[in-house]
Amino acid sequence: MCTTCYNSVTCVDGFMEPFLNLSGDYELIVVDGGSKDGTYEKLLKYKNLKNFKLIRSKCSRGKGKQIAMDSSSGSTIAHIDFDISYSEIFGIINFYKKINIGKIYNFYSTVNHCAAPLIIGERNLFDVLKGYGDLLGTEDIYFYKKANSVNVLVRILLNYNHRCLKIRGLSSGNERRYEINLFSRIKRRLLMARDLLFVSSGNFNTIKVAYKLHGIKLITQGVPEYIFGKLLLPTVKAEKLDKAIPEVRKRYKKYLEEKQSSILSTEKTE
Structure with a gap:
């Protein structure tokens, strides 16, 4: 585990x-x-x-x-x-x-x-x-x-x-639990915006939904985070999904072939 x-x-x-x-x-x-x-x-x-x-x-x-x-x-x-x-x-x-x-x-x-x-x-x-x-x-x-x-x-x-369980008095799912000061809060939100855009191919709606932004907050918070998140995208170290997924499919095909081969080998032995 x-x-x-x-x-x-x-x-x-x-x-x-x-x-x-x-x-x-x-x-x-x-x-x-x-x-x-x-x-x-x-x-x-x-x-x-x-x-x-x-x-x-x-x-x-x-x-x-x-x-x-x-x-x-x-x-x-x-x-x-x-x-x-x-x-x-x-x-x-x-x-x-x-x-x-x-x-x-x-x-x-x-x-x-x-x-x-x-x-x-x-x-x-x-x-x-x-x-x-x-x-x-x-x-x-x-x-x-x-x-x-x-x-x-x-x-x-x-x-x-x-x-x-709670962290700093806040329950699971509340990202504010990890904020120590204003600087850490801004840094974390920008990095979160970056990662949200990374996994959603730049979809602004992911920021809106994740932070439950409505009305004026969509402009005062959502837009700046979207802009800075996009600018920070080159700093993401994870492999892009459009590249990762085809490789996953290749490995999975090999995994199934090896599993089938193992089953056939066991049946022959028995």
Whole structure:
């Protein structure tokens, strides 16, 4: 299981609670993206937890997820968010094992109001998709678009319990949780605008929807962010989707051919 951690010291104990009795069948990898509020230090108290690995690397959310996956050793990967306590995560993983037919599963809870996606799938399929991209807050959209291009993404609503944890008093999905001052707020919004435009081929509407901009705010906030976001597009390190998707399709075709070959080989042996 992989997750990323960002300036969320108040979340640490709540998040770690379900994993205190981690069995030998699982490993938990947390990537701290350069927190400065004591999150990393608080996580260190869990360093002796069985099969727990803590990595500190200044990175975007997308890159953090990729670091976690690259540092794992399992044949099944589960990406989870750090601001939610997944009390039933092992039950969901067991459910995934029963229904898995070679897809990436996006599990959403019908309980509570915070977003609680669990992305679970075969490691080989994650390798085919080549991760979330070095993106700040749109890494999931980037990943979903690549997964949908080869029809391997399945979204399932489940009635599972979880707790929504808060960062700086704000719940999941509120980007203001990561703002320290006015400068950091402006910087983050511009980078978010850049990444939104990157994954949407420059569609202004993505900024409007993401920040719920209406009326005068569309002009005073939306337009400047759109302009600066467009100017910053060359600084994005992720591969453009129009280039990435054809490569995903090639790798997926090879993946299916190798899987079929393996099945035929097994049948001949039997």
